[in-house]
Amino acid sequence: xxxxxxxxxxxxxxxxxxxxxxxxxxxxxxxxxxxxxxxxxxxxxxxxxxxxxxxxxxxxxxxxxxxxxxxxxxxxxxxxxxxxxxxxxxxxxxxxxxxxxxxxxxxxxxxxxxxxxxxxxxxxxxxxxxxxxxxxxxxxxxxxxxxxxxxxxxxxxxxxxxxxxxxxxxxxxxxxxxxxxxxxxxxxxxxxxxxxxxxxxxxxxxxxxxxxxxxxxxxxxxxxxxxxxxxxxxxxxxxxxxxxxxxxxxxxxxxxxxxxxxxxxxxxxxxxxxxxxxxxxxxxxxxxxxxxxxxxxxxxxxxxxxxxxxxxxxxxxxxxxxxxxxxxxxxxxxxxxxxxxxxxxxxxxxxxxxxxxxxxxxxxxxxxxxxxxxxxxxxxxxxxxxxxxxxxxxxxxxx
Numbered sequence: 010x011x012x013x014x015x016x017x018x019x020x021x022x023x024x025x026x027x028x029x030x031x032x033x034x035x036x037x038x039x040x041x042x043x044x045x046x047x048x049x050x051x052x053x054x055x056x057x058x059x060x061x062x063x064x065x066x067x068x069x070x071x072x073x074x075x076x077x078x079x080x081x082x083x084x085x086x087x088x089x090x091x092x093x094x095x096x097x098x099x100x101x102x103x104x105x106x107x108x109x110x111x112x113x114x115x116x117x118x119x120x121x122x123x124x125x126x127x128x129x130x131x132x133x134x135x136x137x138x139x140x141x142x143x144x145x146x147x148x149x150x151x152x153x154x155x156x157x158x159x160x161x162x163x164x165x166x167x168x169x170x171x172x173x174x175x176x177x178x179x180x181x182x183x184x185x186x187x188x189x190x191x192x193x194x195x196x197x198x199x200x201x202x203x204x205x206x207x208x209x210x211x212x213x214x215x216x217x218x219x220x221x222x223x224x225x226x227x228x229x230x231x232x233x234x235x236x237x238x239x240x241x242x243x244x245x246x247x248x249x250x251x252x253x254x255x256x257x258x259x260x261x262x263x264x265x266x267x268x269x270x271x272x273x274x275x276x277x278x279x280x281x282x283x284x285x286x287x288x289x290x291x292x293x294x295x296x297x298x299x300x301x302x303x304x305x306x307x308x309x310x311x312x313x314x315x316x317x318x319x320x321x322x323x324x325x326x327x328x329x330x331x332x333x334x335x336x337x338x339x340x341x342x343x344x345x346x347x348x349x350x351x352x353x354x355x356x357x358x359x360x361x362x363x364x365x366x367x368x369x370x371x372x373x374x375x376x377x378x379x380x381x382x383x384x385x386x387x388x389x390x391x392x393x394x395x396x397x398x399x400x401x402x403x404x405x406x407x408x
Contacts, residue, residue, distance in 0.1 A: 010384035017391050018052040021045045043402030044395040051394015055387045062383075063372050077375060078368045085363035093356030099348040103341045111340050112326055112333035119323025122316075129315035130307075137304035140297050149290035166272035170262035173255055186251045187239050194232040201225060 021044075028042035060066045061074040077084065118124045197204065205225050239245050261268045303311035326333050363371060376383075 014384045014387035021048040044399040047398015048395030052391035055390030089356040089360030097352040099345045112336040116323045116326035125319040133304040165276040166262040166269045
């Protein structure tokens with residue numbers, strides 16, 4: 010484009026020289042000479058104006074030339090503020106979003122199985138990335154603190170009383186007693202050696218060693234017999250006694266000050282126990298390992314669950330206009346928040362980026378971006394100047 014504009018200047022210059030030499034040849038030569046003269050002047054003037062934006066014409070430091078290199082700081086600041094005020098205006102962006110039907114597009118995307126699966130994969134991979142960078146010790150401590158604070162706010166004994174009350178209300182005390190006796194029986198069978206040693210330690214030294222075995226067998230037989238009786242007789246007296254005991258516990262746990270105080274003491278001991286930290290850490294490790302495994306496995310239950318959930322969200326958005334309006338509102342508020350919070354940062358980023366460029370670099374970038382239009386200004390100046398000169402020359406012949 011520079012060669013075209015400069016070539017046009019050279020062409021009208023040659024025409025002006027030839028027409029000046031042969032201006033007495035014919036009347037029309039004067040018109041050609043006037044056109045060429047004015048076109049040459051217009052081309053030179055616009056060449057000067059365009060060149061003055063980027064450098065000193067012919068290297069001569071004429072005032073108010075090389076405007077862009079000398080105004081780099083101001084240009085950088087103005088460009089940043091221009092982008093911030095005109096392109097990062099919250100209401101303009103929100104108005105554009107309203108025309109795009111964001112919720113409708115989200116619904117259409119999520120209802121497609123392939124798209125919902127892709128989003129689920131991205132969510133699972135993002136979750137895996139977050140889990141890998143998480144500090145296990147800090148997360149474990151956070152879980153312990155959150156769990157401890159939650160437990161500390163809940164009265165211990167009334168909660169236990171409510172649980173026992175649910176057992177009684179649902180008539181499950183018989184099942185609980187039966188399971189409790191079964192657990193005790195299994196424990197006696199599994200810990201024969203320990204129980205025999207305990208019994209032998211409590212007996213006098215002169216008692217024969219066979220006695221501890223007999224006592225253990227009698228204890229085991231009693232437990233098995235009790236378990237069998239409870240299983241066969243739904244009206245066994247132990248059931249009634251156990252129900253009465255539960256009723257007493259429920260009342261004491263709710264209204265006995267000493268029992269409630271003791272319950273709170275036990276709760277505080279539990280919260281201070283190091284085992285709670287270990288439980289929280291172990292829980293986090295188990296959850297993390299499971300999530301990492303499922304996140305890394307294509308078609309895992311986690312990914313399928315996320316995909317199904319996203320597809321369901323798409324169906325809801327497609328059917329329910331109220332939810333679509335809510336989603337649109339949430340998106341608009343999010344955009345307003347982000348633009349208001351980070352719009353200035355984006356403008357400053359543009360300003361700092363432009364400032365970081367070298368003077369020659371910024372000049373070259375702007376010149377390349379606007380070059381064709383600027384060269385058209387030179388071409389237009391040549392043509393318009395020639396036409397203006399032709400009109401002036403023609404008018405002068407009449408006056």
